[in-house]
Amino acid sequence: MKAIAATFLAAMTLGAMSQSAAAQAGSKTLDLIKQKGALTCGTNTGLAGFGLPDDKGNWTGLDVDLCKGIAAAIFNDPTKVKYIPLSAKDRFTALQSGEIDVLARNGTWTQSREAELGLLWVGVNYYDGQGFMVRKKLNIASALELNGASVCVQQGTTTELNMSDFFRTKGMKYEAVAFADINEAVKAYDSGRCDAYTTDASGLYGSRLKLVNPDEHVVLPEIISKEPLGPAVRQGDDQWFNLVKWTHYAMINAEELGVTKANVDDMLKSPNPEIKRLLGVEGDFGKGLGLSKDWAYRIVKHVGNYGEVFSRNVGEGSALKIKRGLNSLWSAGGIQYAPPVR
Amino acid sequence: MSLYLRRDEAPTMPPPVRAGGAIGWLKDNIFSGWVSGPLALAFIALIVWVTPDLVRFFILDAIWTADDGAACRVQGTGACWAFVDRKLDFFRYGSYPVAEHWRVDVVIMLGTVLSARLLWPDGKKSTFGLFAFLIGIPLFIFLMIPGPAAIIREPSLELAILAGGIALACALEFSKLRTLWVGLIFFVLYPVLGAYLLKGSPLLGLIHVDTNLWGGIFLSLLVATIGIVFSLPAGILLALGRRSELPAVRFFSILYIEFVRGVPFITVLFMANTMLPLFVPDNWSPDRLMRPIVGFALFAAAYMAEEVRGGLQAIPKGQSEGAMALGLSYWQRMRLIILPQALTLVIPGIVNIFISLFKDTTLVAIVGIFDFLRAIDAARIDPVWSGPTVSPTVYTFAAAFYFIFCFGMSRYSQMMEERLNAGRRR
Numbered sequence A: 001m002k003a004i005a006a007t008f009l010a011a012m013t014l015g016a017m018s019q020s021a022a023a024q025a026g027s028k029t030l031d032l033i034k035q036k037g038a039l040t041c042g043t044n045t046g047l048a049g050f051g052l053p054d055d056k057g058n059w060t061g062l063d064v065d066l067c068k069g070i071a072a073a074i075f076n077d078p079t080k081v082k083y084i085p086l087s088a089k090d091r092f093t094a095l096q097s098g099e100i101d102v103l104a105r106n107g108t109w110t111q112s113r114e115a116e117l118g119l120l121w122v123g124v125n126y127y128d129g130q131g132f133m134v135r136k137k138l139n140i141a142s143a144l145e146l147n148g149a150s151v152c153v154q155q156g157t158t159t160e161l162n163m164s165d166f167f168r169t170k171g172m173k174y175e176a177v178a179f180a181d182i183n184e185a186v187k188a189y190d191s192g193r194c195d196a197y198t199t200d201a202s203g204l205y206g207s208r209l210k211l212v213n214p215d216e217h218v219v220l221p222e223i224i225s226k227e228p229l230g231p232a233v234r235q236g237d238d239q240w241f242n243l244v245k246w247t248h249y250a251m252i253n254a255e256e257l258g259v260t261k262a263n264v265d266d267m268l269k270s271p272n273p274e275i276k277r278l279l280g281v282e283g284d285f286g287k288g289l290g291l292s293k294d295w296a297y298r299i300v301k302h303v304g305n306y307g308e309v310f311s312r313n314v315g316e317g318s319a320l321k322i323k324r325g326l327n328s329l330w331s332a333g334g335i336q337y338a339p340p341v342r
Numbered sequence B: 001m002s003l004y005l006r007r008d009e010a011p012t013m014p015p016p017v018r019a020g021g022a023i024g025w026l027k028d029n030i031f032s033g034w035v036s037g038p039l040a041l042a043f044i045a046l047i048v049w050v051t052p053d054l055v056r057f058f059i060l061d062a063i064w065t066a067d068d069g070a071a072c073r074v075q076g077t078g079a080c081w082a083f084v085d086r087k088l089d090f091f092r093y094g095s096y097p098v099a100e101h102w103r104v105d106v107v108i109m110l111g112t113v114l115s116a117r118l119l120w121p122d123g124k125k126s127t128f129g130l131f132a133f134l135i136g137i138p139l140f141i142f143l144m145i146p147g148p149a150a151i152i153r154e155p156s157l158e159l160a161i162l163a164g165g166i167a168l169a170c171a172l173e174f175s176k177l178r179t180l181w182v183g184l185i186f187f188v189l190y191p192v193l194g195a196y197l198l199k200g201s202p203l204l205g206l207i208h209v210d211t212n213l214w215g216g217i218f219l220s221l222l223v224a225t226i227g228i229v230f231s232l233p234a235g236i237l238l239a240l241g242r243r244s245e246l247p248a249v250r251f252f253s254i255l256y257i258e259f260v261r262g263v264p265f266i267t268v269l270f271m272a273n274t275m276l277p278l279f280v281p282d283n284w285s286p287d288r289l290m291r292p293i294v295g296f297a298l299f300a301a302a303y304m305a306e307e308v309r310g311g312l313q314a315i316p317k318g319q320s321e322g323a324m325a326l327g328l329s330y331w332q333r334m335r336l337i338i339l340p341q342a343l344t345l346v347i348p349g350i351v352n353i354f355i356s357l358f359k360d361t362t363l364v365a366i367v368g369i370f371d372f373l374r375a376i377d378a379a380r381i382d383p384v385w386s387g388p389t390v391s392p393t394v395y396t397f398a399a400a401f402y403f404i405f406c407f408g409m410s411r412y413s414q415m416m417e418e419r420l421n422a423g424r425r426r
Helices: A002-036 A062-075 A091-096 A111-117 A158-169 A182-190 A201-208 A238-256 A273-278 A295-302 A306-313 B021-029 B036-060 B081-093 B098-119 B127-144 B147-153 B155-174 B179-199 B216-242 B247-261 B265-279 B290-314 B317-325 B330-345 B347-367 B372-381 B390-420
Strands: A039-044 A081-086 A102-108 A119-121 A126-128 A130-135 A149-154 A174-179 A196-200 A217-219 A227-234
Touching: A002 A039, A002 A062, A002 A238, A039 A062, A039 A091, A062 A081, A062 A102, A062 A238, A062 A295, A062 A306, A081 A091, A091 A102, A091 A111, A091 A119, A091 A227, A091 B265, A102 A126, A111 A119, A126 A201, A130 A158, A130 A201, A149 A158, A149 A182, A158 A174, A158 A196, A174 A182, A182 A196, A182 A201, A196 A201, A201 A217, A227 A238, A238 A273, A238 A295, A238 A306, B081 B098, B081 B216, B081 B372, B081 B390, B098 B155, B098 B179, B098 B216, B216 B247, B216 B290, B216 B330, B216 B347, B216 B372, B247 B290, B265 B290, B265 B347, B290 B330, B290 B347, B317 B330, B330 B347, B347 B372, B347 B390, B372 B390
Parallel strands: A039 A081, A039 A102, A149 A174, A149 A196
Antiparallel strands: A102 A227, A119 A227, A126 A227, A130 A196, A130 A217
């Protein structure tokens, strides 16, 4: 018995050692990716607009496009991504263990996840927040008019807590009708069990399409919680952290400068020095990231700028039709803001 | 004595009224008493009440063709079969590259033909059986591979594979190739060939298709087949090991069986896919798909072992002693005397495990593998198609798929039971 215990302990120690070895090797994430020939990207197992396989099984979505952007920057080929669909339970372990290089799975950026889990959020590619959906015929224009309403909600989530906070601070009464399964909650709302339905705004638009008559329902403008969603990487590889972060920023900068997938080749001749720097016509800003000079050009050429990606996956160009809102550029009333390339 | 002796003849009773015709049948089978009569009426009422709605929803009001979900979202429409049709490729192959689908088709076709030949009972080859064999296989391949709709869209390659399947089935049937050889091909040659076809190999000029792209029905069948094919022989060995007189063999068999049976399958999956990578270096960790498949097979083997052991216990000791007296070795005794009897006894249990294995393949979805059910769940979310009727439609489709397979296995096992149990039939 003792021998077995000893062997087990030895195995554990060996495991721990190899884990720290993996962490050291992690400082060369980019080299490893180049050696493997593909980026390994952790995605959602299926969330409309963010990460979902299409009819042909190709991954699409806002988060997926970020992975494609990184692959475009490294390999000049957005298809060199290996997608690993992860459930909410094992998404962080997969990143910690080095199984994936970047987690683009609409994870909410919180203090404890960075401080305790050893992860780093590279930015926010979607500012989400909890909202309400009601029937149009109720003639309600604001969540502040929801006094006395019954609200369908998913049980045991932060959503439930946020709602209770919201109604309490506003001094309003409400009746929560909680369901264990989110689809049950939507169904109950649709059948008229509740006056309103609440979840993250991005989810509200997706749920609306499941209703019997989507046009009879409206999403209220108030957002009652902060849910900054973004991609995350492991701590301990600052170069890789920078690379992912600047892939995101390059897309935002491209939108701000009016560089699109369609006009990026013409923009190479643009006299604007900011565009010249972004697209690598002037200076060599890719070098510090371990990339080539035209890294941002590749991203825009293959994937597009942030506005295009947003519109294609979740915005006007998609079935979800989510308004830009907070996700507009800072110059257009939103809070998407990227530091300059220079 | 005389008290009990009857002197006069018993009076002749009138013959029982042999109820004939439809009314008699109804009286015997449906309205035979105060309990079953009202119950039967209640069920008839239920059927009459439900059927029209079902027919309306699934057939009459159903949307059969559409380009997006708009047509299915119209109020009052029925099942959205157009959605299933559009997503059928994704349901079948997952993310497997479209241009390479034929490789999966060929593997399924070969597997179907070979396993059908192996499972088809020898001996009484009636015309009907032959007919069923040669019609059943092509029909199955036709439904599994091209599908009625796809064959109209792109007939050439799919038809070629279908024709190849039929030709191979005929060849196997008429060539008098011994079952042993077919078995060798199925268990040795076919897995190797299949692996190369599916994964790709530069030598054969096939591009590499990573296992994270595998999915759909094809993956469900793959996981189930590997589980089933591996678990029976492994289970038999473990069961023999548990009854062995060699202490080490017995100890490890018991340890293995009890440990695996004592751990929930989901734990094994999580261990394989979240713990393993933490402990082994990156390039060592086995393929993400292989891990749950291996776990699945090992898990199934432990359950199978106990089922088989149940059969072994039921064989009287005299059988073994008699075989010993004839001078048979251990393996000869097992192979010729004990196992044929023991396995026949536990066919229902074995098939029970197979059926539950087939359905348990859906559990691999929780570690992010896109099996059939997971593919359905992902497709259901597609905002282009989402609507109130999509989920009922697609889950009905899934239920039908699993039911056909499980019911098929069950019927097959009952047929085999009858054939093998001829000596014990009551």
